[in-house]
Amino acid sequence: MSLVKRCRHSRAGGLPTLLVGALALATTLTGGPATAAQQGTLHELAAAQGKYFGSATDNPELPDAAYAATLGSEFGQITPGNSMKWDTTEPAQGQFNFTKGDVITDFAQQHGQTVRGHTLVWHSQLPGWVSALQPAQVEPAMIHHITEEATHYRGAVAAWDVVNEPFNEDGTFRTSPFYTAMGSDYIATALRAAHAADPDAKLYVNDYNIEGLGAKSDAMYALVRELIDEGVPLDGVGMQAHLAVQYGFPYQMQANMQRFADLGLDVAVTELDVRMQLPADTAKTATQSSYYQQVTEACLAVERCVGITVWDYTDKYSWVPSTFPGQGAANLYDDNLLPKAAYSAVRTALGGDDGGGEGGDPGALKAQYRSSDSSVGDNQIKPGLQLVNTGGTAVSLSDVTVRYWFTSGNGASTYSTWCDWSPLGCSTVTHRVATVSTPVAGADHYLEVGFTGGSLAPGASTGEIQLRLNKTDWSNFDESDDYSHGTGTSYADAAKIAVYVGGELVWGIEP
Numbered sequence: 001m002s003l004v005k006r007c008r009h010s011r012a013g014g015l016p017t018l019l020v021g022a023l024a025l026a027t028t029l030t031g032g033p034a035t036a037a038q039q040g041t042l043h044e045l046a047a048a049q050g051k052y053f054g055s056a057t058d059n060p061e062l063p064d065a066a067y068a069a070t071l072g073s074e075f076g077q078i079t080p081g082n083s084m085k086w087d088t089t090e091p092a093q094g095q096f097n098f099t100k101g102d103v104i105t106d107f108a109q110q111h112g113q114t115v116r117g118h119t120l121v122w123h124s125q126l127p128g129w130v131s132a133l134q135p136a137q138v139e140p141a142m143i144h145h146i147t148e149e150a151t152h153y154r155g156a157v158a159a160w161d162v163v164n165e166p167f168n169e170d171g172t173f174r175t176s177p178f179y180t181a182m183g184s185d186y187i188a189t190a191l192r193a194a195h196a197a198d199p200d201a202k203l204y205v206n207d208y209n210i211e212g213l214g215a216k217s218d219a220m221y222a223l224v225r226e227l228i229d230e231g232v233p234l235d236g237v238g239m240q241a242h243l244a245v246q247y248g249f250p251y252q253m254q255a256n257m258q259r260f261a262d263l264g265l266d267v268a269v270t271e272l273d274v275r276m277q278l279p280a281d282t283a284k285t286a287t288q289s290s291y292y293q294q295v296t297e298a299c300l301a302v303e304r305c306v307g308i309t310v311w312d313y314t315d316k317y318s319w320v321p322s323t324f325p326g327q328g329a330a331n332l333y334d335d336n337l338l339p340k341a342a343y344s345a346v347r348t349a350l351g352g353d354d355g356g357g358e359g360g361d362p363g364a365l366k367a368q369y370r371s372s373d374s375s376v377g378d379n380q381i382k383p384g385l386q387l388v389n390t391g392g393t394a395v396s397l398s399d400v401t402v403r404y405w406f407t408s409g410n411g412a413s414t415y416s417t418w419c420d421w422s423p424l425g426c427s428t429v430t431h432r433v434a435t436v437s438t439p440v441a442g443a444d445h446y447l448e449v450g451f452t453g454g455s456l457a458p459g460a461s462t463g464e465i466q467l468r469l470n471k472t473d474w475s476n477f478d479e480s481d482d483y484s485h486g487t488g489t490s491y492a493d494a495a496k497i498a499v500y501v502g503g504e505l506v507w508g509i510e511p
Contacts (some may be wrong), residue, residue, distance in 0.1 A: 127506045213255065272295060278329060285340070370384040370488055406482040430449065449465070
């Protein structure tokens with residue numbers, strides 16, 4: 001969630017930011033894609049494939065010379081975290097202050113970067129006077145604010161998050177002063193006002209937890225389709241992508257992006273980070289790297305995905321620890337401004353070399369899971385598993401084991417295990433139940449799956465392996481609090497199922 005993010009113009013000479021950015025991109029693309037050796041930065045690698053790669057930033061960070069040097073050289077686009085939001089730009093009604101935002105757009109101009117304006121209308125970080133308005137006063141105040149800010153930054157901002165986070169998790173519209181006063185029509189009104197003030201800027205609706213298919217992304221899809229049908233100026237959808245290794249990867253992210261693109265809209269990944277419970281370890285880092293790589297690959301696979309912005313590139317200035325206590329390490333660079341394994345994973349996805357980051361070939365295997373049994377209280381556990389090779393080299397399956405943790409409950413302490421079907425052939429799949437040496441909540445046993453041979457090529461999947469187990473007395477389980485159990489009936493990345501290669505944990509979080 002973008003809970004703590006924070007969005008000028010006035011040029012005394014030089015090219016407008018948009019033109020500088022366009023010239024930089026055109027120069028990069030001239031003559032076709034260059035080699036990784038010629039293109040050392042994330043943005044250059046992305047630009048070779050018609051995308052951008054950017055970072056959020058904020059005013060307090062820019063005096064840090066080492067930080068600013070990387071920001072200005074590695075990334076081709078920047079988003080101001082807080083300095084263009086309503087509480088900063090119009091703290092008192094009719095009194096505008098664009099000083100902080102001007103610093104960001106000036107930095108971008110100096111470094112040949114484009115700017116994403118963030119954000120014109122949002123329920124959060126509003127000055128108190130907005131919420132104190134009478135309903136009839138809200139629409140003119142909103143239009144005036146959008147007009148003043150978008151006009152001020154005309155020519156300096158390439159795209160605007162015009163409306164930010166309009167939905168609740170269930171797909172209903174979020175309550176805000178704007179929704180209370182105008183209903184959902186406030187979104188169309190805001191987009192029309194932004195287009196009138198700056199006809200050349202790309203206009204977006206932006207939200208979190210809409211990266212994968214689900215109720216919230218369905219609501220966004222219905223909204224934008226209606227806006228298009230009504231002729232409202234709208235260019236794209238922003239998917240924030242504040243991810244976490246403990247919650248799994250968004251379900252069918254690429255397919256979700258594509259359905260918005262099929263409406264004739266651009267898609268942008270606007271606020272990417274991947275947080276974890278601290279401390280970080282090898283498995284969490286591998287999962288994080290895989291998530292960054294998968295987001296990048298999804299964007300590359302969808303022609304109208306225009307680019308990716310990370311929500312600041314370094315853990316040193318991450319918003320995560322203050323918002324999610326006990327979590328962090330969410331960004332591509334560490335606190336010392338050194339690239340992490342996730343950075344290497346992104347470079348690899350973009351077609352570059354490993355970039356010199358830590359971790360080599362991160363997340364070479366990942367586990368995906370679906371529940372094959374709707375009952376959590378019957379006498380069998382039926383996990384569906386499949387492995388995907390996300391690395392660049394083949395993996396020998398005889399070196400691979402997978403663990404699914406569960407609780408035994410009452411009854412027999414001996415088990416029978418079964419492979420019902422696998423495209424590899426069940427005769428090549430081994431399976432057994434083992435006891436956890438030190439039981440923890442949700443896990444006193446695990447189902448361990450292995451393979452007698454074969455290999456998994458880069459990008460390949462084992463396909464579905466249908467498994468089940470029972471106690472030898474056929475007494476019932478209670479899977480409701482089992483560590484690895486999930487309720488999803490379609491395959492999704494499973495952070496609570498561990499994958500080992502040669503005995504080393506390469507995917508998942510052990511209980």
